[in-house]
Amino acid sequence: MQKEAIYHSSSSKYLYAYDNETIHIRLRTKKGDADEIKLRWGDPFEWEEDEKGNWTWELYETVKMEKQGSSSLFDFWVAALKPPYKRVKYAFEIHSGSESIVYAEKGFFQSDEKNDSGGFFTFPYLNEEDVFSPPEWVKETVWYQIFPERFANGNPSLDPEGTLPWGSKDPERDSFFGGDLEGIIQHIDYLKDLGITGVYMTPVFKAPTNHKYDTIDYMEIDPHFGDKETFRKLVETCHSNGIKVMIDAVFNHAGYHFPPFQDVLEKGEASKYKDWFHMKEFPLKTEPKPNYATFAFEKTMPKLNTSNPELKAYLIETGKYWVKEFDVDGWRLDVANEVPHTFWREFRKEVKAIKPDVYILGEIWHEASEWLLGDQFDAVMNYPYTDAALRYFGKEEITAEEFIDKTVSAVYMYPDNVTEVSFNLLGSHDTPRILTECGGNKDKVKQLMAFLLSAPGTPCIYYGDEIGLSGDMDPGCRKCMVWDEKQRDLDMLAFTKKLISLRKAMPVFGNHGHLTFLDQYIGQDIIAYTKEYGEEKLLFLFSNAKGAELHLDESLQGGTFKELISGRDISGSEGIVLKPNEVLILKR
Numbered sequence: 001m002q003k004e005a006i007y008h009s010s011s012s013k014y015l016y017a018y019d020n021e022t023i024h025i026r027l028r029t030k031k032g033d034a035d036e037i038k039l040r041w042g043d044p045f046e047w048e049e050d051e052k053g054n055w056t057w058e059l060y061e062t063v064k065m066e067k068q069g070s071s072s073l074f075d076f077w078v079a080a081l082k083p084p085y086k087r088v089k090y091a092f093e094i095h096s097g098s099e100s101i102v103y104a105e106k107g108f109f110q111s112d113e114k115n116d117s118g119g120f121f122t123f124p125y126l127n128e129e130d131v132f133s134p135p136e137w138v139k140e141t142v143w144y145q146i147f148p149e150r151f152a153n154g155n156p157s158l159d160p161e162g163t164l165p166w167g168s169k170d171p172e173r174d175s176f177f178g179g180d181l182e183g184i185i186q187h188i189d190y191l192k193d194l195g196i197t198g199v200y201m202t203p204v205f206k207a208p209t210n211h212k213y214d215t216i217d218y219m220e221i222d223p224h225f226g227d228k229e230t231f232r233k234l235v236e237t238c239h240s241n242g243i244k245v246m247i248d249a250v251f252n253h254a255g256y257h258f259p260p261f262q263d264v265l266e267k268g269e270a271s272k273y274k275d276w277f278h279m280k281e282f283p284l285k286t287e288p289k290p291n292y293a294t295f296a297f298e299k300t301m302p303k304l305n306t307s308n309p310e311l312k313a314y315l316i317e318t319g320k321y322w323v324k325e326f327d328v329d330g331w332r333l334d335v336a337n338e339v340p341h342t343f344w345r346e347f348r349k350e351v352k353a354i355k356p357d358v359y360i361l362g363e364i365w366h367e368a369s370e371w372l373l374g375d376q377f378d379a380v381m382n383y384p385y386t387d388a389a390l391r392y393f394g395k396e397e398i399t400a401e402e403f404i405d406k407t408v409s410a411v412y413m414y415p416d417n418v419t420e421v422s423f424n425l426l427g428s429h430d431t432p433r434i435l436t437e438c439g440g441n442k443d444k445v446k447q448l449m450a451f452l453l454s455a456p457g458t459p460c461i462y463y464g465d466e467i468g469l470s471g472d473m474d475p476g477c478r479k480c481m482v483w484d485e486k487q488r489d490l491d492m493l494a495f496t497k498k499l500i501s502l503r504k505a506m507p508v509f510g511n512h513g514h515l516t517f518l519d520q521y522i523g524q525d526i527i528a529y530t531k532e533y534g535e536e537k538l539l540f541l542f543s544n545a546k547g548a549e550l551h552l553d554e555s556l557q558g559g560t561f562k563e564l565i566s567g568r569d570i571s572g573s574e575g576i577v578l579k580p581n582e583v584l585i586l587k588r
Contacts, residue, residue: 001096005030005074006103008092010121012369016415017131018080023123024416027065027077027092027103034096037065039079041090044122062093070519071408072401086126091119134378134421135357139511141198141244142453142500143460144191147429148201148225149176149210151463151481152183160224167480170471176210177480181226181234187483188237194493195500198244200332200460202429204231207255210478211429213334214255214301218318228326235326246330246359247322251315251347252338256300276311277302295335306343315343319351323358336362336377344376361423372418382422382457385410390426392527393447393581394437396545400522408517411456420511422457426465429478433462433471442468443581446495447542450583453499454531454540456511466496495565502564502585508533524548526578538564539586543578550576561586 007028008014014026027037042060049055065077081088091104102109106119153159153166159178166177181204191199203212206220221231238245254261260273268274268282278293285291286299293303306312322328331351336344344362351358362368362377367384371377388406391397398406411419426448427434438444445465452459463469464481468489471477482488503510513531521528527542528550539556552572561570564585570576578584 001094001099001101002030002033003101003108005033006092006094008103008121010105010123013412013415015121015123016417017126018415018417020126020128020131021082021086023081023083023088023126025065025079025081025090026412028074029077029094031070031073031075034075034077034094036095037067037077038062038093038095039065039081039090040093040102040120041081041083041088043083043085044087044089044124045085057089065092068514069408069412069516071405073405076408076412083123083126088123089120090123091121130374132372132374132415132417134417135359137244137357138198138359138378138421138458140504141458142196142503143198143200143246143423143458144194144196145200145425145428145460145462146184146202147179147211147463147478148181148184148204149179149212150478151179152187152483153178153180154182154184154186155180155226158224158226167482171475171478171480173475174210175475176224178224179480180224181221181230185230185234185237188241188243191243192241194466194497195504196461197242197504198246198329198458198460199238200246200330201248203248203250203334205249208257209255213250214253214257215250216255216257216259218249218315219321232326235328239327244329244359246332246361247328248332248334249318250334251304251306251318251343252335253295253301253303256302258302261302275308276305278305303338306339312343312346316347316350319347320354323351324354327355328358329355330359330361332361332363333377334363336371336380337364337366337368341370341376344371348376359421367413369414372414379418379421379423379458381428382410382424384413385422385424385455385457386426389448389451390434390437393444393451393542394434395439400525400527400544401519403527404517404519404522411515416456419456420458423460424452424455424457425460425462426452427462427477429462430474431477432473433469433477434465435468435470436472436476440470441581442489442492443579445492447581447583449496449499450540450585451542453503454509454513454515454538454585456515458511459503461496466493468492498565506536506538508536508538513538518553520553521550524550526550537588539584541576541578541582541584541586543580543582545580547580547582548578550578552576559588561588 018024040062046058047055048058065079067075068078069076091102093102104119105121158180160176163176163178204225205215206217206222207214235245260276263273264271280291290299295301360378362380364380365383368380392403471479508531513533516530518528525544529540531538557572559572
């Protein structure tokens with residue numbers, strides 16, 4: 001047994017409270033090394049005195065752990081416990097062939113040694129206020145990201161000077177096409193018909209650019225988008241159609257024309273706002289590089305000093321205001337990893353006091369456990385998950401084995417109750433369009449859509465991906481939405497709509513189903529995984545560019561499968577033929 005591969009930590013993703021009664025315990029071992037693992041556990045204070053007056057710790061029970069996931073290097077084992085007194089002492093009994101050992105906090109022991117809770121791992125107490133408790137509604141939500149300036153022009157009277165005719169050319173960085181809030185309102189029926197239950201909009205606050213990430217006024221709607229009453233109407237229209245609304249804010253930096261920054265530019269060190277920013281020296285200079293902190297080196301985006309009490313109060317009031325006055329359901333927070341943890345803890349406390357089930361989403365592109373402990377964000381944008389899918393299905397840069405490794409790592413990066421609300425996406429206003437990433441191959445896009453919508457987490461579709469919009473990195477990925485049906489890929493639209501309907505109708509398809517990769521098909525360069533929930537079981541099959549003929553192993557043979565996209569019947573005992581870049585979703 002390879003002991004150096006065995007790992008557990010009595011904290012974070014290896015030991016956590018899943019809900020107010022349940023504890024999840026995970027163990028990692030070398031792939032294929034352990035045949036069986038049992039969890040020995042009991043209450044820390046359950047001792048019994050024998051006839052001689054000796055006290056012995058009482059083991060409550062031994063339960064078999066489930067091998068829940070595997071990468072090319074490791075197996076991941078899980079046990080869920082409901083301890084009667086909400087506290088646990090535990091160790092792992094690991095069996096491999098004829099060898100058996102016990103792994104505990106103080107190391108490895110022989111499996112027949114006497115139980116000694118003093119050497120066991122400890123979960124001291126399940127305090128309900130420490131449980132990571134994201135909004136329940138998020139787990140069932142299918143999001144749709146809208147870049148408001150490019151979705152629809154509903155009120156041309158608001159168009160800024162120089163606005164171009166809708167979709168008349170490919171966008172440039174400073175293009176305006178007149179998209180606004182009224183345009184979104186006019187197309188809520190489209191979103192509802194698609195099956196969308198959550199809308200995420202990039203910033204709508206007053207700013208000079210088309211993207212609005214350079215805020216001038218956090219308390220005002222940009223006049224080119226509409227006004228507060230239009231925004232209120234948008235939220236109410238969404239809510240009446242069963243659609244949640246999440247808006248975007250930038251608290252890491254402001255825009256060059258943010259009045260407090262203009263005051264510092266004018267008055268220098270005498271400005272009462274100088275401590276709202278990170279100034280290196282006075283007077284301020286923008287060339288060759290700004291002598292004040294910015295987002296990256298962008299001189300028009302001065303970095304905010306969110307440790308300043310007055311600024312902190314202003315920004316937190318912003319978070320409270322739009323929730324309290326307009327009933328928004330979520331905040332997506334830009335460049336969230338560059339803002340102090342103390343700010344986010346206070347932001348969460350204040351905003352959740354107004355609306356406890358508001359969804360707080362941080363834009364973080366890397367592993368983000370320290371923000372996901374229940375005191376800051378409910379989720380982050382799950383780019384590690386996205387990266388693996390795009391590199392395998394879209395760009396063919398990695399092997400099937402590498403794809404499974406990266407995906408399993410992403411799934412086990414966080415506790416289950418975090419993963420269930422992770423914001424999964426394939427593309428956004430910051431990335432090339434998925435059709436472009438796939439080299440124009442729409443069958444690859446279909447595979448990506450199927451993977452996205454069957455994954456654990458809360459999926460998001462970037463506007464227009466469902467109708468075949470293409471485009472390179474910004475500004476190419478920010479094309480105008482196409483409303484002329486003759487210019488849309490209606491087959492892709494129908495496919496996406498079908499996937500969304502399956503996720504909503506079948507609990508096993510979405511967050512309730514546990515995903516398990518079947519690595520016996522890797523040699524054929526086929527991605528296969530099952531999803532199981534209760535008595536329900538689905539089989540997902542994805543072929544590569546060559547296609548494949550697949551023979552199911554014995555555990556899956558027998559009977560007939562229904563292919564859920566096409567509705568056709570497929571025999572489980574015969575070879576299954578997959579076309580190049582095809583996805584089949586089978587239900588026995």
